[in-house]
Every structure is written in structure tokens, then in C-alpha cells.
Amino acid sequence: MKQLSLLKICTITFVFLLPIGILAQTIKGKLTDSSGLGLPYMNVVEKGNTSNGLVSDDNGNFSITVKKLPTTLVISSMGFETKSIQVTNNSFLTIVVKEDNALEEVVVVGSRNSNRTVVDTPVPVDIIDVQKLAAQNGKVEINDILQFAAPSFNATKQSGSDGADHIVPASLRGLGPDQTLVLINGKRRHQSSLVNIFGTRGRGNSGTDLNAIPASAIKRIEVLRDGASAQYGSDAIAGVINIVLKDNTDGITAGITYGAYSTNVGSGWAEETGETLWNVNGKNRLDGKNKRFDGETVKLDLNFGAKINDKGGFVNFTTEFLSKNNSLRPGFSWRKGYGSAGLDGFSFMVNSIIPLNDNTEVYAFGGRNYRDTNAYAFSRDSFDEGDNRSVPSIYPNGFTPRITSIITDSSVSTGLKHTLDNGWKVDFNNTYGINKFHYFIKDTNNASLGSASPIDFDAGGHSLSQNTTGLDFSKYYEEYAKGINFAFGLEYRTENFQILSGEEASYGLYDTNGVIITNPAIQTVATDSNGNELPGGSQGFPGYSPDNVVDRSRTNIGLYFDTEVNITDNFLINAALRYEDYSDFGNTFNYKLASRFKVNDNLSFRGSVSSGFRAPSLAQVYYNLKFTNIVAGKSVPSLLSANNSIVTKAFGIGALQEEKALNTSIGFTYKKNGFTATIDAYSIAVDDRIILTDNFTDQTILEPLNVDTAQFFANGVDTKTTGVDIVLNYATTIGADNKLNIGLIGNLNKLEIKEVHNGNLNPYTFFSGFSQAYLEAAAPDYKFGLNLGYTRKKFNANVTLTKFSEVQLQDFQWVDAPPTTKAEADALYLTATDTYNSLITTDLSLSYKFSDKISLTLGANNLFNVYPTPQFDGWTDQGGLADSVQMGSDGAYYFTRISFNL
Structure with a gap:
């Protein structure tokens, strides 16, 4: 209907x-x-x-x-x-x-692009020249580029966090990864099928995999730092990231990038716990090799563009190969493989427009990204050391499982644009995208199978597909006021989420005869030589069983109206309304008002107020898994229960509803004589944020399920985020040949948890200080970046100083001994708080253009090899001497890049 x-x-x-x-x-x-x-x-x-x-x-x-x-x-x-x-x-x-020469617009840190921020817009928009940044700083993935280019963007690489090791969660203005909408050429991008579960930023969220888009295919990235649900629909609470693909038609550009991390972790990380963890020469305990560098990275990229006709038609094709080895950093005995994941990936992207006549054009763009990733799980001790997760005949000295995955991300968007004779512009478009994430667990075993156990397992996976059909109309009326633009349209979207089961041995628990247990009443679990029951499933990550299989879909329709009125030459007002109706939870109505007033040619004030929403993702509603959590070095059988299950209802957790937001912002822009500034303050109140609860242990419900703990997705907290974004830039020419650029970006941010919706449940079980600290750590107190750029003829030098704020996390003592009262929680805070100090990293790049055809860049990121403040108490959530924080835990990275223009 x-x-x-x-x-x-x-x-x-x-x-x-x-x-x-x-x-x-x-x-x-x-x-x-x-x-x-x-x-x-x-x-x-x-x-x-x-x-x-x-x-x-x-x-x-x-x-x-x-x-x-x-x-x-x-x-x-x-x-x-x-x-x-x-x-x-x-x-x-x-x-x-x-x-x-008189550049008057703000320039992104690390670039000389004059279109950094559109200072005349009523809301803050950053325009980031990806190609210049990638050539200067040697960063090969989008998350890394944006981390140091956009003031309130944060992406933290994870380790020991299962799928989050492979798809890095990212956030804008300290909100969740799924509260930022991503567009490609203005069209909605699908999200990842991965939902973040374990100790990671964005726990309980599903974000968009920005790294699936090859950096060499991108012309620029526009970051709208303002709530935009009324304009774009769900997920745009924090803002919108629009990725604009290349459209150049001037032949072939190509590049070769090589880089590696130094393994010299410094004396502050060695021998601090009384056991040999790591030495300063780079010898790690996983493979015993002495290495001066690891995480070796190679990227080969090629872009080709050509005209199709003389009416502006073009086709642009990009292909990119990326290979990165694992990095390994100090860890405790149960975490020999702490470090960043490795990957081998291949991508291609196509962007094209074909004009049919003066009023009509057809466009199409899309591509595919393939990644074979590799990350280490927590280590398992040998049986002789008391760990019966290791089969003695296979791993007499214990083992460190590898969680590998095959991730494929594909999309295609096509459309027809037409200008009617009366001036109305029509855009009819359809976009399809799908993300598939398939787990393969290697160098592991199923202990309940004993010596008959395989060591590699197909553990199954998940996928998320999305199809969006849109019809948009717009027209500019110059005869009214000082110009009025009207736009309206509709959007129809379908989504499908699936969980696919793995092979039997990846999830099965076997009896003494090597037969999978289907009837515990008549079958006996296999035991070790001490008479203890052996755990089932692949160690490191358990496979999805047929009981976990999901195939669920939903639809929604959205209608919007948007207008921008130039009341006078200096006064602009923007208004938007949007109605959406979802098949699974109902409808929502949202609005936005924004304005800009130009005091003079140099100074403008701007502000906005808007409501927003985010629909619960299908993964948050239907994801479920039985897994083994590691607490104090021991296995704890655990359940993540689907939101629609009877188990979830038995614990008093209600059906998921949409998150609701109220955004306000106010700021100003200033430009004069090569200096530009944009400063914007914001407040974002979000009610009913969806969180992943802590572990419940009510055995009256859980004992029949053969698990010790259970977790749930719930509309758990109300938060308020306030902050200020700062972008300053000064560009000038000294003499005929010298150009100087000084840029500063900054973000001050504060996230408050206003209320926890635990109902009658214990608040320290529902959403403890451990989980609250992870939510707050995704919204660091501040980040500042200072860029100094100098160009003389064919030579360019860039120095970037980035100041990261202090971050506090609660360590794994909260999970090992969960508090049940305020007194117990207060006592635990005294010992379980891990503080990572505020630090500065320094990036340096030197480039020389030999000719119009070839240029060379040499550089180092984190030049002085700064590491997070180490924690030596052995309770870090991810098993290393430091947990994942903004600046990363890999140390100095040295790189070179050769660029070609053929």
C-alpha cells in the first residue's frame, strides 16, 4: 500500500x-x-x-x-x-x-585550498581538499585524513575489539558513529553491517565505513557541522559528511606511497610489570623477531578522466591497491598480539555525467571495495598453565588466535537531471549499496573437539543492504525579495539486515563422542584431564549458529520542503521541514531554521536551531550472539540478546524507539587581508540514545540458556553535548616566490550524561561507570591542530602540531567485580580510573615538484614518537599497556610518496 x-x-x-x-x-x-x-x-x-x-x-x-x-x-x-x-x-x-593571491576563505590545516570553509553559509561547512592532504601527510585512509583536518572529527583505531579492529568507528562533535550521515555526491551512503560490541568507541552503534571509499577517488570532502535531519533524514544529528568524487578530464594521475611505523617504544614501556613485555629494539613476544619497523604500508593509486562530449560530459575512473602489515605493541601475557590490524585491499570507483541535451543529463557513480583484514585476539595460555581453551596436542605452548575478515562494500547510484522550460530543476535518482562482513578465525581451535579440532574456521558474518529512490525539485526565483530558492521532494528507502551462520565447528559444543550437543539431557560435554568441561566454538571469536540467523527488512518514506530566502543582500533565512514514516517504529516530523546576517563585507553572524532524529538500526534491533567474554583471564559464556527476543523482555528492556535531538548553534565569520576565521558554538541534546548495556547475571533466566551473563540494546541515556569549533587561517605571499600559510583548527567539547533510563534495573548493571567512560571518551574535551605551510617555487614544507586532550577510561576491574551499590562504585573509581595525559604530536612533510609530471614527498607523522601515557596495572580493556585513544598507539610513522601526472 x-x-x-x-x-x-x-x-x-x-x-x-x-x-x-x-x-x-x-x-x-x-x-x-x-x-x-x-x-x-x-x-x-x-x-x-x-x-x-x-x-x-x-x-x-x-x-x-x-x-x-x-x-x-x-x-x-x-x-x-x-x-x-x-x-x-x-x-x-x-x-x-x-x-x-589574496586568499580570503579559511584553508584546511595542511592544505592551501582556498575553499576551506564557506564563510557565507548560515551553518558551518568545511571543504577539505583530500588530494593535497593525502600527498602531504602520507595518510592512506579517509578516517586518518579527517582526524587531523576537521576540528570535531574523531576516529580511534581499536585493538582486540573484534570487528571494530577492521572497521574504525568515527564520530563528529562527540556523538555516536551512527549519528553522522554520509553522502556520496549528495546521495545517501549505506552503513556498515557491523555493530560495535566490545571495548570500543561507539559501543552499540553501527557507523558508515568511510575507509571503504578510496581516497584517490575523492575530489574533496564537505563536512557540515550542524544538525540536518530536517534536510536529509535519519542519522544527521551531529552533521553530514558529503564526499565529492573526482570529475577531472585531464588524463592520468597516479601515485605510490610507502610507509612504516617505528617499533622503538622507548624505555617508559619496558619491564614495568615485572615480566618481559617488550624491549626497546623492537623484539615482540608473538614472533620473537627483532624489527626496527612494522605496519609496513604500500598504496598504489591510479585515476583516469576523459571528456565524453563538448557539453560537459565526462567519465572518471579510480583504482587503488592498499596493503598494510600488522603493528605489534607492548601487551600483557594474555595479549601478545596487541596492535593495529593488517589488511590487503583493492578498490575502484567510477564517476560520470552524460548530457543528453542542453536541459537533460544522466549521471552514474559507484564502486566496490574489497578488504582482507587480519587482527589478533586475546592470547590463550597452554593447558599446563591452567587454560583448557588450548588443545595440548595442537598448541602445547598456548596460542594467539587471529580474527580475519573479508569485507566487501559495493554501491551504485544513477539518476536523471532535467530543467523544465519554466526553470524548475528535477532530479530523479536511485542508489543501492551493500556491506558484507565475513569472519574467518585462524590459528585457533574448538577445545571441545580435542585433537580433532580444525585450526581455521568459517565463522559466518552479516550484511546490510540499502536502496534509496529519490525525486527532488528546486527552483530559484530571482524576482522575489533578493532571491528565493524553493526545494522539495520525496525519498523511499528499503533496508535489509542479515546474519549468516558459520560452519558447525565454529559455534558448536561437542560431547565426549565428538558429536555436537543438541540434547544436553542425554549428552555429556567433553572434559579435560582434570574433569573440567571444555569450551566449544572457535576461540577468539565464536561462529554464528543457525539460532543467530537473521533476515529482516524495513521501509520508510520521507517528504521534505526546504527554502532559502535572501531577505536583503545581507540577511538570509533558511527553513526546512521533513516528515518520515518507518514501517517498524512509526513516524517523525522535524524542522530546521537557520540564518546569516552580514554586518559588512568582512563580518557575518550566523545561527541555527533544529530538531533531529535517528532511527534504530536493523542491527541494533535484531543482532544477537553467544560469545565468550574474557574476564580476569577466564572464559565467561555470554549472550547478546536481540531487542525483540523474549529474554530481553524478561529483563524489562523495551522495544527500541528513535533517538530524538535538539540542535542549536551560533557563530560568526570574519575575513580580511588574507585572514579568515569561523567560530561556532553548539549545543546538542539527545534523548533516548541507544546504548549497549552492561552484563546482567540473573541465573533464573540465563541458566537454561547455558550462559553466565547477558547484554541488551536499549534507549538507555539522555545526553547533552556543548562545544565550540574554531577554524582560523592566514595566507600571504612574501615577494614573488614565497607563500606562507598558517592555520589553526580547534574543538572544545563537553558531553554530559543527563539521565540513565534504567527503570527498576540496577544502574551499575544497566550502564555502569565503565560504559559511561567509553561514551564520554568518544567526546574528548578538546583537540587543536596548528599547521604551518611554506611554498617556494617547486618546494613545499608543512608542519602540523596536534594537541590531544586528556582522556579518562574505566578499566576492566568494573567487569571483573561489578559494583551493585553506589559505595562500591565510588570505591572502584579510585582504583579503576586510567588517565591518559594530554599530549602533542608533530607531523612533518617536505615536497619537491621535479616537473609538471612528477613530484616527491618525504615525511613523518608523530615525528617524535609520542605514545599515550602507559598503564601498568594489567587491567586495560584491550590488554595493552595503553587502551586506544585519539592519538593512536603505533608511534612514529615515516613515509614517502611519488606522484605522477601523465
């Missing part, structure tokens, strides 16, 4: 907007820089008629309607020369605009 309603809405909308306007002349074209890259947000105005104007789109394209020809168009933008073009016919125009 909903599909029929959607068809009726589309039909009525098309009939309503049949061309009824008068004939006019439409001029189309593209604005580019001297290298052929499209220039976004350039002003295009008809000379003598200043009310008839617009700005170029994300790719530099524009389409302007004039009453008659010939006429003259005036092209202008801060940081570029003003250019006048006489137009005598409606042929497609390609206009090259040169940069001006």
Missing part, C-alpha cells in the same frame, strides 16, 4: 510541475581552475541584472536562465580573480578562473 501511495505522490507532483513558463535562454557551463578541476560555490551573475545570479554546484557546473542573448556573465569568488564573459549563444561554456 505504501508503494501505491508513493506512485500517486510522484504522479501528482509531475502533473503539478508540467512546464507552463515562458520561453527563455538557458546558459550552461563549468567553472574550472587552471588544472581542469571544477570550482564549487563560485558566483555567476548576469551583468546589469544583479538579481539574476546563482552559485556553481559541487562540481563547478552552473545553469542560468537569461531573457535574451547576447549578455555578459560575471564570475567571482573570494580567492579568485573576477572574470567577465560575453555570451552570444547557448553553447556549453568551459571557463577557467585563476586564483588570486
Whole structure:
């Protein structure tokens, strides 16, 4: 019935907007820089008629309607020369605009891109030149690039956190990974099928896998740091990240990047616990090898672009190969494999536009990412050391399992854009994406099978697919006020989440005859020589069983209206409304108001207020797993119960509902003589945030399930996040050949847990200080980055200093001995608080352009090999001497890159 309603809405909308306007002349074209890259947000105005104007789109394209020809168009933008073009016919125009030395817009740290922040928008938007950053800092993945480029973006690499080792959770303004919407070329991107479970940022969340998008395919990234649910729908509480793909048509560009981490961890990490953990020469206890470097990384990238016709059509193709070895860092005896995961990956991405005529174009983009990843789980001691998880005949000295995965991420988006004779623009589009995550557990065993156990297991996996169909209309009316833009449309989305079972031995518990136990009443669990029952399933990560299998779908339809009114030349108001109806939990209505007032050409004030929401993900509703948690070095059979199960209801956990938000922000922008500043304060209140609870131990419910503990997803807490984003930049030219750029980005942030919705359940079991600390650690108190860039002719030097705030976590003592009263919790805080001090890292890069065809970059990230403050009490959640924090735990990284332009 909903599909029929959607068809009726589309039909009525098309009939309503049949061309009824008068004939006019439409001029189309593209604005580019001297290298052929499209220039976004350039002003295009008809000379003598200043009310008839617009700005170029994300790719530099524009389409302007004039009453008659010939006429003259005036092209202008801060940081570029003003250019006048006489137009005598409606042929497609390609206009090259040169940069001006007086750069007036904010520049991203580490780049000289003049379009860093759009200072005239009513909300803060960062524009990040990915290619210049990737060439300068040697970072090969999107999360790493954004970590040091966007003021309130944080991505923390995990270790010993199962799937989170392979897909890094990232957040904006300290909110959850799933509270930031990701777009590709303005179209909604699907999320990962992974839900973060164990000791990691974003516990209980499913985010978008940004690293599945090859960096070499990206022209730029736009980060909208403001709530935008009324404009884009679910997930946009914290903001929107829009990834714009390359559209250049100037041939082939390619690059080779090589880098490696130093294994010299310094004397502060050695011998501190009374046992040999690591020595300063880089000898680790997993393979016993002396290595000066590890985590060796190689990236090969190739981009090719070509014109399709003389009307602005193009096709751009990118392919990228990435290989990274594991890094290994100090850990305790139960964590010999602490360090970052390795991977081998291959990606390709295509972006294209084919104009059919002056008013119609077809576009298509998409690609596929494949990754074979490899991370170490917690170590298992030998049987002689009292650990019956090790089969003596297979691993007489114990073993360290490897959690490997095959991750495939595919997407395709197609659409048709058409301009009606009356000036209305129509965009009909469809986007499909799917993420598959398949576990393979290696160098392990199923102890209950004894010597008959395999050592490699197919543990099953999960997938999430999403299909979005959209129909959008917009028109700019220059004759009203100082210009009014109307936009409205609808979106229909379907989603499907699946869990696939693994092979029997990966999840099975076997009896004394080697037969999987299906009837405990008549079968006896296999035991060790001491008479203790042997655990089943693959050690490191248990396989999904047929009982875990899920195949669930849902639909939703959204309707929106958006308008932007230039009341005067200096006063702008933006308003948006959106209605969404989900098949599984109901409907929601959201709004947004934003405004900008220009005091003069240099100073503007801006602000916004909006409501927001995030629908519970299918993974949060249906994910379930029986697994083995490691507490004080011992196995604890545990259950993560699906939200819709009778077990969850028995504990008093209700059905998941949407998260609800209220966003407010206020700020100002200033620009003069090469200096630009944007400062924006924000407040984000989120009610009913979905969390993963701590472990419940009610054996009256759990004993029949053969588990000791259970966890659940719940609308558990209300939070309030307040902060300030700061972006400052000064760019100048000294003499004829010297360019200097000084940039500062910063974020001050505070997250408060206002209320915990534990109902009648014990608050220290429902969401303890341990879990609250992980929620708060995703919102660090501050992060500041200072960039100094110098260019002289063919030489460029960049230095970036990044200041990370103190982070406090609660260690695993909370899990080993959970408190049940406030007095017990207060006492535990005194011993279980791990403090990681505020520290500064230094990045350096030196580049030389030998010719127009080839350039070389040498550099180091974390040049002085700074590590987080080590913890020596053995209770870290991830088993290393430090848990995962903002700056990472891999130390200094040295790299070189050769870039080609063929």
C-alpha cells in the first residue's frame, strides 16, 4: 500500500510541475581552475541584472536562465580573480578562473585550498581538499585524513575489539558513529553491517565505513557541522559528511606511497610489570623477531578522466591497491598480539555525467571495495598453565588466535537531471549499496573437539543492504525579495539486515563422542584431564549458529520542503521541514531554521536551531550472539540478546524507539587581508540514545540458556553535548616566490550524561561507570591542530602540531567485580580510573615538484614518537599497556610518496 501511495505522490507532483513558463535562454557551463578541476560555490551573475545570479554546484557546473542573448556573465569568488564573459549563444561554456593571491576563505590545516570553509553559509561547512592532504601527510585512509583536518572529527583505531579492529568507528562533535550521515555526491551512503560490541568507541552503534571509499577517488570532502535531519533524514544529528568524487578530464594521475611505523617504544614501556613485555629494539613476544619497523604500508593509486562530449560530459575512473602489515605493541601475557590490524585491499570507483541535451543529463557513480583484514585476539595460555581453551596436542605452548575478515562494500547510484522550460530543476535518482562482513578465525581451535579440532574456521558474518529512490525539485526565483530558492521532494528507502551462520565447528559444543550437543539431557560435554568441561566454538571469536540467523527488512518514506530566502543582500533565512514514516517504529516530523546576517563585507553572524532524529538500526534491533567474554583471564559464556527476543523482555528492556535531538548553534565569520576565521558554538541534546548495556547475571533466566551473563540494546541515556569549533587561517605571499600559510583548527567539547533510563534495573548493571567512560571518551574535551605551510617555487614544507586532550577510561576491574551499590562504585573509581595525559604530536612533510609530471614527498607523522601515557596495572580493556585513544598507539610513522601526472 505504501508503494501505491508513493506512485500517486510522484504522479501528482509531475502533473503539478508540467512546464507552463515562458520561453527563455538557458546558459550552461563549468567553472574550472587552471588544472581542469571544477570550482564549487563560485558566483555567476548576469551583468546589469544583479538579481539574476546563482552559485556553481559541487562540481563547478552552473545553469542560468537569461531573457535574451547576447549578455555578459560575471564570475567571482573570494580567492579568485573576477572574470567577465560575453555570451552570444547557448553553447556549453568551459571557463577557467585563476586564483588570486589574496586568499580570503579559511584553508584546511595542511592544505592551501582556498575553499576551506564557506564563510557565507548560515551553518558551518568545511571543504577539505583530500588530494593535497593525502600527498602531504602520507595518510592512506579517509578516517586518518579527517582526524587531523576537521576540528570535531574523531576516529580511534581499536585493538582486540573484534570487528571494530577492521572497521574504525568515527564520530563528529562527540556523538555516536551512527549519528553522522554520509553522502556520496549528495546521495545517501549505506552503513556498515557491523555493530560495535566490545571495548570500543561507539559501543552499540553501527557507523558508515568511510575507509571503504578510496581516497584517490575523492575530489574533496564537505563536512557540515550542524544538525540536518530536517534536510536529509535519519542519522544527521551531529552533521553530514558529503564526499565529492573526482570529475577531472585531464588524463592520468597516479601515485605510490610507502610507509612504516617505528617499533622503538622507548624505555617508559619496558619491564614495568615485572615480566618481559617488550624491549626497546623492537623484539615482540608473538614472533620473537627483532624489527626496527612494522605496519609496513604500500598504496598504489591510479585515476583516469576523459571528456565524453563538448557539453560537459565526462567519465572518471579510480583504482587503488592498499596493503598494510600488522603493528605489534607492548601487551600483557594474555595479549601478545596487541596492535593495529593488517589488511590487503583493492578498490575502484567510477564517476560520470552524460548530457543528453542542453536541459537533460544522466549521471552514474559507484564502486566496490574489497578488504582482507587480519587482527589478533586475546592470547590463550597452554593447558599446563591452567587454560583448557588450548588443545595440548595442537598448541602445547598456548596460542594467539587471529580474527580475519573479508569485507566487501559495493554501491551504485544513477539518476536523471532535467530543467523544465519554466526553470524548475528535477532530479530523479536511485542508489543501492551493500556491506558484507565475513569472519574467518585462524590459528585457533574448538577445545571441545580435542585433537580433532580444525585450526581455521568459517565463522559466518552479516550484511546490510540499502536502496534509496529519490525525486527532488528546486527552483530559484530571482524576482522575489533578493532571491528565493524553493526545494522539495520525496525519498523511499528499503533496508535489509542479515546474519549468516558459520560452519558447525565454529559455534558448536561437542560431547565426549565428538558429536555436537543438541540434547544436553542425554549428552555429556567433553572434559579435560582434570574433569573440567571444555569450551566449544572457535576461540577468539565464536561462529554464528543457525539460532543467530537473521533476515529482516524495513521501509520508510520521507517528504521534505526546504527554502532559502535572501531577505536583503545581507540577511538570509533558511527553513526546512521533513516528515518520515518507518514501517517498524512509526513516524517523525522535524524542522530546521537557520540564518546569516552580514554586518559588512568582512563580518557575518550566523545561527541555527533544529530538531533531529535517528532511527534504530536493523542491527541494533535484531543482532544477537553467544560469545565468550574474557574476564580476569577466564572464559565467561555470554549472550547478546536481540531487542525483540523474549529474554530481553524478561529483563524489562523495551522495544527500541528513535533517538530524538535538539540542535542549536551560533557563530560568526570574519575575513580580511588574507585572514579568515569561523567560530561556532553548539549545543546538542539527545534523548533516548541507544546504548549497549552492561552484563546482567540473573541465573533464573540465563541458566537454561547455558550462559553466565547477558547484554541488551536499549534507549538507555539522555545526553547533552556543548562545544565550540574554531577554524582560523592566514595566507600571504612574501615577494614573488614565497607563500606562507598558517592555520589553526580547534574543538572544545563537553558531553554530559543527563539521565540513565534504567527503570527498576540496577544502574551499575544497566550502564555502569565503565560504559559511561567509553561514551564520554568518544567526546574528548578538546583537540587543536596548528599547521604551518611554506611554498617556494617547486618546494613545499608543512608542519602540523596536534594537541590531544586528556582522556579518562574505566578499566576492566568494573567487569571483573561489578559494583551493585553506589559505595562500591565510588570505591572502584579510585582504583579503576586510567588517565591518559594530554599530549602533542608533530607531523612533518617536505615536497619537491621535479616537473609538471612528477613530484616527491618525504615525511613523518608523530615525528617524535609520542605514545599515550602507559598503564601498568594489567587491567586495560584491550590488554595493552595503553587502551586506544585519539592519538593512536603505533608511534612514529615515516613515509614517502611519488606522484605522477601523465
